[in-house]
Amino acid sequence: MKKILVIDDETIIRLSCERTLIPEGYEVKSALGGKEGLEMLEKEPFTLVLLDLKMPDMDGIEVLKKIKDTWPENKVIMITGYSTVETAVKALKLGAWNYIEKPFTPDALLEAVKEAIG
Amino acid sequence: MKNIFLHPEKSLTAKLIIAVGLLIVVGSFVFWYALLHKQEKDLVGIAVRYGGSFIDFVKKSTRYSMLNFHRAAIQQTLEDMSIAEGVSRVRIFDHNGRVFFSSQKTEVNSQVDKKSIACKGCHLEPDKSSKLLLNPQEWTIYKARDGYRVLKIIDPIPNEPSCYTAECHIHSSKQKILGFVEADLTLELLDKAQFRQGLALTGYVAIFILAISASLGIILYKLVSKPVSHLVYGMEKVAAGNLDHFIPIKSFDEIGVLTNSFNSMIKDIKAARQQQERFTQTLEAEVAKKTEEIQKTQAGLIQTEKLASLGRMAAGVAHEINNPLTGIVTFAHLMLKRVPPDSEDAEDLKVIIEQSERCAKIIKNLLTFARAIPSEKGKVPVNELLSRTINMVRNQEKFYNIKFDINLDPKNFVALGETSQFQQIFLNMLINAADAMNERGTVTIATRKITVDNKPFVEIEFTDTGSGIPDELQTRLFEPFFTTKPVGKGTGLGLSVSHGIVRHYGGQILVKSTVGKGTSFFVRLHLLEEQVV
Numbered sequence: 001m002k003k004i005l006v007i008d009d010e011t012i013i014r015l016s017c018e019r020t021l022i023p024e025g026y027e028v029k030s031a032l033g034g035k036e037g038l039e040m041l042e043k044e045p046f047t048l049v050l051l052d053l054k055m056p057d058m059d060g061i062e063v064l065k066k067i068k069d070t071w072p073e074n075k076v077i078m079i080t081g082y083s084t085v086e087t088a089v090k091a092l093k094l095g096a097w098n099y100i101e102k103p104f105t106p107d108a109l110l111e112a113v114k115e116a117i118g
Numbered sequence: 119m120k121n122i123f124l125h126p127e128k129s130l131t132a133k134l135i136i137a138v139g140l141l142i143v144v145g146s147f148v149f150w151y152a153l154l155h156k157q158e159k160d161l162v163g164i165a166v167r168y169g170g171s172f173i174d175f176v177k178k179s180t181r182y183s184m185l186n187f188h189r190a191a192i193q194q195t196l197e198d199m200s201i202a203e204g205v206s207r208v209r210i211f212d213h214n215g216r217v218f219f220s221s222q223k224t225e226v227n228s229q230v231d232k233k234s235i236a237c238k239g240c241h242l243e244p245d246k247s248s249k250l251l252l253n254p255q256e257w258t259i260y261k262a263r264d265g266y267r268v269l270k271i272i273d274p275i276p277n278e279p280s281c282y283t284a285e286c287h288i289h290s291s292k293q294k295i296l297g298f299v300e301a302d303l304t305l306e307l308l309d310k311a312q313f314r315q316g317l318a319l320t321g322y323v324a325i326f327i328l329a330i331s332a333s334l335g336i337i338l339y340k341l342v343s344k345p346v347s348h349l350v351y352g353m354e355k356v357a358a359g360n361l362d363h364f365i366p367i368k369s370f371d372e373i374g375v376l377t378n379s380f381n382s383m384i385k386d387i388k389a390a391r392q393q394q395e396r397f398t399q400t401l402e403a404e405v406a407k408k409t410e411e412i413q414k415t416q417a418g419l420i421q422t423e424k425l426a427s428l429g430r431m432a433a434g435v436a437h438e439i440n441n442p443l444t445g446i447v448t449f450a451h452l453m454l455k456r457v458p459p460d461s462e463d464a465e466d467l468k469v470i471i472e473q474s475e476r477c478a479k480i481i482k483n484l485l486t487f488a489r490a491i492p493s494e495k496g497k498v499p500v501n502e503l504l505s506r507t508i509n510m511v512r513n514q515e516k517f518y519n520i521k522f523d524i525n526l527d528p529k530n531f532v533a534l535g536e537t538s539q540f541q542q543i544f545l546n547m548l549i550n551a552a553d554a555m556n557e558r559g560t561v562t563i564a565t566r567k568i569t570v571d572n573k574p575f576v577e578i579e580f581t582d583t584g585s586g587i588p589d590e591l592q593t594r595l596f597e598p599f600f601t602t603k604p605v606g607k608g609t610g611l612g613l614s615v616s617h618g619i620v621r622h623y624g625g626q627i628l629v630k631s632t633v634g635k636g637t638s639f640f641v642r643l644h645l646l647e648e649q650v651v
Contacts, residue, residue: 012445019452054437081437102440103478105471106451 002117003027003045007037007063008052008079013102017050020106021113034058038066041074048117049076051096053087061090068095075116079104131335131343139331146323154316161308162269166257169271169303173255176208176299177275180219187286189219196221206268207302210275213295230300259305266306273299345373349380361388436481443481446474497646498540500531500565500576507544508563516552525564529650531576533643535623540643543619546612547580547639553603554584554637567645574645575625579638586633595629616641 004026006017014030021028029046031037033055041049049067053060060078067074078091078099088099097116100108127133176199183191196208200221209220215230257271275296282291289296348365355363361384367377450470457463504526511517533540551561562581567574587595587602594600596617613627620627624644631637 010441012441016445016448020448081440103443103447103474106448109448 001025001027002047003029004048004050004113004117005029005031005037005040005046006050007031007034007055008050009033009055009057010052013052013079016106017109020109024110026113034060034063037063041067041071045071046074048097048113049074050113051076051078053078053080053091061087061094064091064094064096077112077116129343130346131338134338134342135331135335138334139327142327142330146327150319150323153319154312157315158312161312162259165269165303165305165308166271169257169269169301170255170273172205172303173271173273173299173301176301177273180210185280185284187284187288192219193223193226197223204304204307205301206262206304207300209300210297211300212297218297262304264306266304266309269303269305271301271303275299341369341371342373345369345377349373349377352380352384356384356387361391439477439481443474443477447471447478450474496534496536498533498535498537498643500533500540500578500643501526502530503537503541504544504563504565504578507541507548511545511548511552516549516557519558520552520555521560523560523562525562527565527567529567529648531565531567531645532647532649533576533623533625534646535619535625535643539619543616543641544578546616547641550612550639551580551582551584551637554582554586556584559583559636567648568642570642575642576645578641578643580641581636581638583636586635587629587631587637588633592629592631596627 002025004017004021006014006028008014008017008030009032018028018030029040031040034057037049037051040046051060051063051067055063064076064078067076072095075097076095078088078096079102080087080099081102091099098112100112125132176196179195179199180192183189183195192210196210196219199205199208205221207221209217209222209225211217211230215232217225217228217230220226255271255273257269259267259269262268275298277289277291277293277296279291281296282289282293345368352363352365363384365377365381367374367381450467454464454467454471457467505524508522508524512522548561555561560583562579564579564581566577566579568577569575591602596614600614617627620641620643625642628640628642629637630640
């Protein structure tokens with residue numbers, strides 16, 4: 001079973017991801033912030049990380065860098081509040097697989113996830 | 119001329135006339151008095167001499183009768199003499215004062231007053247012994263009853279051998295003085311002549327004073343008073359603020375020089391004042407210009423700051439709203455999967471999803487505008503950016519029925535600014551044009567080089583054939599949240615954000631509109647380069 005880790009400080013985003021992805025057969029776990037997410041990644045491997053760009057404890061770009069440094073094979077999809085060409089390009093350059101914009105529909109999320117890990 | 123004597127303390131001429139007049143009057147009086155006095159003295163002297171000669175004549179005429187002791191003849195001679203003009207009385211008396219003969223018969227044998235001048239010649243005091251004087255002839259002048267003066271001359275008759283040797287033997291040889299001849303001669307003619315002469319002299323002096331005063335007055339009036347009053351009038355005018363007053367110069371004396379100096383002084387003052395006024399005006403204009411510039415800059419800054427803070431706020435709010443909106447969309451979709459497809463619940467959920475998506479769209483627009491504010495100064499290829507923007511909108515539904523009339527300058531203008539921000543502005547201009555024409559009409563887009571305040575600018579014109587904007591709304595166009603579009607269609611931020619961006623780069627947006635014909639927006643940007651293609 002493919003394991004997905006959602007790192008977002010917003011409960012509703014975590015919940016939305018879980019409720020969209022679990023029925024589709026993914027195992028979904030959530031972290032409340034960057035630090036917690038990295039700790040969880042150290043304990044167990046995940047196929048995909050859904051990472052919020054803006055969080056209070058740690059910047060999404062920093063978390064992305066750490067993930068890519070430690071687990072380069074791990075795919076990461078960025079969740080952005082509002083996309084700008086600059087941040088998107090920056091994230092992709094740092095190794096993010098893709099990005100989705102908030103607010104997203106379940107279909108858009110599912111599509112992006114499927115495109116990344118099938 | 120009149121009032122100078124009412125207030126002589128205020129008039130130089132009056133003072134001069136009064137001073138000189140007084141001098142003339144005093145001088146004339148002294149002259150008049152001295153002349154009269156001298157004349158009087160001379161005339162009296164002459165009268166005394168003639169009187170003396172008359173006395174001699176009396177003595178000689180009576181000598182014979184005296185020696186022969188013809189008393190009646192002596193008396194008769196004296197009476198005859200007194201008939202002559204000017205002789206009022208002739209008498210002869212002895213040293214005791216007893217009158218022996220007199221032209222007035224009644225006086226004979228009377229006594230002469232011993233206090234009279236007749237006795238003083240020899241007797242210092244009455245009834246005291248005599249003292250013979252060297253010139254015992256005495257005279258005096260007294261006033262007669264008729265008012266005219268009378269000259270009284272007393273001359274002693276000395277003893278002579280023929281007297282005491284005469285047959286009558288009345289006089290002894292011891293006697294030194296035998297008696298006195300006294301004549302009263304009236305000075306009526308002299309007085310009359312003197313009075314007439316005095317009158318004439320007084321008249322001449324008076325006429326002289328008047329004539330001198332009058333000519334002096336006229337001369338002073340013409341030479342001093344008039345030019346001085348011209349000067350005073352001029353000074354009053356100048357003091358009242360009239361610097362155009364010019365005093366005519368009529369002489370080359372000190373007053374003429376003074377007038378000339380005054381005129382040139384006024385000219386200088388006028389020139390100085392004009393210069394000052396010019397300076398003040400220039401200064402005021404400069405201050406007004408600078409104030410306007412500062413106000414414009416300030417207004418621009420306020421606008422930019424307002425929009426920037428609005429942008430920050432909008433971004434923050436939008437970001438926060440996106441999270442709950444994701445939840446709404448997700449859970450609505452999840453529910454939609456659970457309810458029967460064509461049920462009422464499914465329709466309701468679709469409404470929720472649609473409205474949520476509308477919210478997302480509004481937020482996205484807001485964020486796009488907000489993002490346009492922070493910037494870096496750079497170079498913008500105007501023509502290229504315009505072409506790209508036009509091509510982008512051409513394929514959108516909104517612009518299907520819009521004709522583009524593109525008239526770009528063949529030179530590729532490079533303006534100061536930031537490409538993505540200017541693209542936003544151009545896009546906004548095109549959307550506004552489409553909205554103004556109800557998505558049907560012609561949009562003219564042109565570029566040209568212009569010069570404003572000696573600085574090169576590229577002007578981009580967007581003209582639509584829409585409804586136009588009334589004058590009273592034109593000034594409010596660039597205010598944030600001002601919109602004429604229906605609720606929900608426009609945020610009222612497009613033009614204000616555009617305006618803020620253009621101003622940020624030192625450019626400007628102008629609007630020209632005719633109701634019913636259409637509107638033109640002119641975006642002017644700082645021209646950096648012109649690339650000839």
